[in-house]
Amino acid sequence: MKNKAIHLRLGFALNGILFALKSEASFRTQLLAAMAIAIVLIVTRPSPVWWGIIILTTGAVLAAELFNTALEKTLDHLHPAQHPQIKLAKDAAAGAVLVLGLTAILVFISFLASVFPG
Numbered sequence: 001m002k003n004k005a006i007h008l009r010l011g012f013a014l015n016g017i018l019f020a021l022k023s024e025a026s027f028r029t030q031l032l033a034a035m036a037i038a039i040v041l042i043v044t045r046p047s048p049v050w051w052g053i054i055i056l057t058t059g060a061v062l063a064a065e066l067f068n069t070a071l072e073k074t075l076d077h078l079h080p081a082q083h084p085q086i087k088l089a090k091d092a093a094a095g096a097v098l099v100l101g102l103t104a105i106l107v108f109i110s111f112l113a114s115v116f117p118g
């Protein structure tokens with residue numbers, strides 16, 4: 001299973017993203033927000049530094065949601081029953097997504113403040 005051809009690994013990765021798109025409402029919402037942010041960037045044409053910062057934070061939110069989905073699916077498969085430790089693990093993963101989501105919001109507010117000062 002290790003060291004497969006790059007086109008196969010790309011296919012597995014796209015498969016994971018498609019799965020999250022179909023099954024996770026929060027991933028769809030975050031992707032829509034990312035597309036709206038991309039439109040704002042295209043319209044306002046900020047400096048390359050802002051492009052980099054915003055792309056980085058937006059990508060981090062989407063990646064965190066995919067990690068969260070991976071963890072949820074793994075835990076649900078390995079331990080379908082309720083358990084306090086599963087709750088802690090899932091809550092921590094959800095917390096990571098929240099932290100990155102709030103970070104992205106703060107970055108976007110800073111960006112808007114720099115584009116539309118005072």
Ligand SMILES: Nc1ncnc2c1ncn2[C@@H]1O[C@H](COP(=O)(O)OP(=O)(O)OP(=O)(O)O)[C@@H](O)[C@H]1O
Nearest residue numbers: 024026072079080081082083084086087090091094
């Ligand atoms: N097996 C479990 N044992 C204990 N608590 C659980 C278990 N599964 C879920 N929970 C609790 O329910 C919350 C939601 O978990 P769930 O797996 O339903 O994610 P979700 O609400 O579908 O999240 P997302 O919208 O990101 O997919 C968890 O954060 C946790 O607090």
